[in-house]
Amino acid sequence: MRWTLKPKANNTTINQLATSLNVDHVIAELLVQRGIETYDQAKKFFRPSLNDLHDPFLMKDMDKAVSRIEKAISEGENIMVYGDYDVDGTTSVALMSSYLKTYSSQIATYIPDRYDEGYGVSYTGIDYADDNDISLIIALDCGIKAIEKVTYAKSKGIDFIICDHHRPGDELPNAIAVLDPKREDCEYPYKELCGCGVGFKLIQGLASKNNQPIDDLVPYLDLVATAIGADIVPVTGENRVLAYYGLQVINENPRLGFKAMLSQVKKSILTITDVVFILAPRINAAGRMKHGLHAVNLLVEDNFETALSYASEIETYNSDRKDADKSITEEALEQIRDNKEEERYTTVVYQENWHKGVIGIVASRLTETYYRPTLVFTRSGEKLAASARSVKGFDVYNALDACSEYIEQFGGHKYAAGLTLKEEQYEVFKQKFEEVVSTTIDKKLLVPEITVDTEIELEQITPKFFRILKQFAPFGPGNMSPVFMTEGLTDTGYGKCVGADEKHLKCAVQKNNTTIGSIGFGLGPKHDVIKNKQYFKAVYSIDENEWNGTVSLQLKLKDII
Incomplete structure (x- = not known):
């Protein structure tokens, strides 16, 4: 471990803040390190308020998204809420579908099958919509790169609204609305929302158009807080407000699905860390081991006995997931040792029978062991699929971009991404990825860092x-x-x-x-x-x-x- 002491903050600012707040000098120093330098900023930090949430219509295309949904509801159209199979995606689908059901009974939900359809918007999902006379799809936590899929849907008379938070490519899909704070032309003040957070902004936009008070939306924030924790987005600004109120809901009046999952947990107050380690793995386990729709069904269930039954199933999936990730991690570590690859700058391993649902967790485990950018591959149909994890300070998304000539498809964030490639490209890709990382990574990033606030x-x-x-x-x-x-x-x-x-x-x-x-x-x-x-x-x-x-x-x- 390397210990890095944060640089000393301005002493005058610290003293002034300590005096105005009547707090210890150390407390004031911690606040200044977090960019909080005045009494008013500290008040906002310690007392998050729903009034601090931004106007949803500051987000590019929000007006178009709200108008299209209002039209669909008033004309009795069938609407499909489509989301990814991870925690962010399943909570997004639960949030959007349960809110829209307060206006219309014509709401369907869809989560792609991790194994048959893969990540993101799928042709299978669009065909399902077409077969069921669905004319509007709201895609959450995915879709920002689904150029061809959205065009295909349009040819079948199906409109798309995309709510995503991943980085867009050079071209945006030809959807009715593309809500993504990371769009270059989007001036929304807060860029770090998760997918469920973008979904929440959309329901906030719909609510404000119907003169519905923000307090009516608070019960949905348990889902948003869970997605914020699971997706490891910054807990700053708007996310901090959403997480703060969401945790209150989880602790004081949780939805029945959460209550069922927590019925075996002996903890009086749950923190965001508890959400990440108790709720998130269970929600994720459904999509990893069976199907993400099981998680959505649990999250929207309004009968406690049924919720307990769903939670019990999900507990079994989570137990299976733990067994799979333990055995695959051991096999992967053995492969690294057998191939004498301990001294590389990257970890890239592949075995065709590894369970696709847990390769992301295995990548995280390998990163803990060797602390370097890591890719775990398995077979997915005709192709190889991988989950990527990085180390603090290194952008694995950019590294994959530099290897894109060998990749079929990739997407994700700075620290976690996914990709597919043809089997014959595996060895050249592995070599190129090692080359890119070894020449671009600051070598000190390969030693885990503990950042120390103060002595x-x-x-x-x-x-x-x-x-x-x-x-x-x-x-x-x-x-x-x-x-x-x-x-x-x-x-x-x-x-x-x-x-x-x-x-x-x-x-x-x-x-x-x-x-x-x-x-x-x-x-x-x-x-x-x-x-x-x-x-x-x-x-x-x-x-x-x-x-x-x-x-x-x-x-x-x-x-x-």
Whole structure:
């Protein structure tokens, strides 16, 4: 691990903010690091308001999208809500279809089959719409590159509205409306919405046209918050407001599908991290192991017994997914070792029988092991399909673009993408990808980085300090949970390795007569660093530990040296 201490913020600004807010200097420093320098900015940060959401009609084509949907509803047209099979896509379909059903009964939902149709808008989906007399398709979390598909739909008299957040290509599809804040000609003030967030802006636009108050839309925000967490978009600006209110809904009045999934979870308050690790994998498991429509059905179900039954099925899919990802990860690691590819700048592995639904997770696992841009391929029909994952600071989408002569199709983000290619192109592509990455990546990016917000002493960690820190949530990219560093620590002498294979480190750290319990997940091998009361320094975040009904502050150690 390399530790990077954030540059010191302007001291005068920090002091002024600390005075105006009547907070600790460290709290003020953390705020300034996040671009919050005035009392009003801090008020917006600590008290997110629905009034801070932007006017949806600032988004290019929003007026066209709203008008076309209003026409379809008033004329009794059949509308199909189409979305990708991941969390962002399935939550988007649940959100849009359940909202439109409050106006019309002519609403169908469609999720492509991951294996038969692949990612994005499919000809099969358009043919299904044609067969069922559907004249309008609203595509969510996909469609920005579906040039030929949208043209094909038009030839069958089917209109498209696209709600996407992926980067557009040089040409936009010939749809009635293309809602995507990343369009170059779109002046929407916030560019980092997820697909479900763009869908929410569309229902906000429809609601405002019908003089429906924003408060009526709050129950849908549990879906948006889940997509924000799962899609790893920045939790800043508008996303922060949407996630804040969405988490309130999840914790206070969750939809029955969430309630069913959480019925076995013993947690009183869910954070965005819990959403990412508890809800998202289960929603994703349906599309990975069976079909994404199972997730949509669960998310819109209004009978609790039925929801429990759906949730139980999804629990089985999730268990199968875990087994598959564990065995494939082991096979992939073996392949890397057998081929003596540990010293490369990239990981590219392929096995034709690997389960297509879990190759993205496997790519993430391999990135954790070797920490370099990673591609995991499997066979998909006549072609090979891959999931790509990157390391912090390196744009894998651009790297794939540089290899596009060997690729049939690709799309995605800076840190995660998907692609297909012909089998005969695999070896030359693998060579080219290694070449592109090795010549463009800053070598220090191949060592995992811990970004440290500031250095503090243990005595500064008080219940009041932690109470204010908790209000920095929801956390996520752009607003990560603060990370601190303290030097000159010693262990009380009772530090030990715990957990399966003694993988984790449990200890109590002390300095200047202050002692705090600590846990370091994955830090078991570093037990020697704290032995015999030797001095060490640590980077950590702060959280609460509940034991036998007693709640105390603890340090979550990220690394020690």
